Amino acid sequence: MSATKNTVVYRVIIGLLLLTIVGLVLKFVVLGRTGTEVDGRVTILLDPSERVVVLNEMRQFLVGIQQMLEAAERKDAAAIVKITRPLGMAAAHAVPPGLAAKLPLEFKTLGHSVHNDFDRIAMDAEAMNDVQLSLRQLGQTMNKCVACHATYQIALPPGPRQ
Structure with missing residues (x-):
């Protein structure tokens, strides 16, 4: 094979590899694993254990918000610090990488923004x-939180339930 043919073959292989990488990034970083619900929300399809992780995090937010409101009623800023600090970005790092790959980029961006908000509070x-x-x-x-719940729904994929 001549040097010119080798160059063409290498460029084709590199091009195919780049297209594959771009496709994988689009699928696993930007789009996630989703569908569309009848009510217009995007359904994020997660395995049962992954769904538990996401819903537990949302419940932690809800519990923290309720506790913040009680602390605010007492005018207890120190309690607000203690309540909100664990809800910040430290909590966001507990999400398993495989789960993060299934979440749409906008969902992840919104979630990180909420964690950052708790750090700021x-x-x-x-x-x-x-x-x-x-x-x-x-x-x-x-x-x-309201925008996220209006946009997304966390569901199990179709098929047999465990």
């Missing part, structure tokens, strides 16, 4: 001791 509550600011920040964060 904790830092500001600690620095400023202003419960009203914490409540305003929580209201902004809750808008993201």
Whole structure:
């Protein structure tokens, strides 16, 4: 084979590899594993154990929000710091990589934004001791929760249940 033919073959192979990589990134990083529900929401299809991880995280947010509201009623900024800090980005790192690959990019972006919000609420509550600011920040964060629940649904894939 001549050098020119070798170059063409190498370029074709490299091109095919690049297309494969782009396709895999699109599938596993951007799109995730989804479908569409009758109500227009995007259904994120997860195995039972993965679904439990996502729903547990959402319940932790809900419990934390309820506890924050009680702390705000007592005007206890220190409690708000203690409640919100574990809900920040530290919690986001507990998601298994295989699960993260199944989640659409917009869902992951929104989730990270909520975790960042809790970090910011904790830092500001600690620095400023202003419960009203914490409540305003929580209201902004809750808008993201509402948007997420209006956009997505977590479901099991079709087929036999375990």
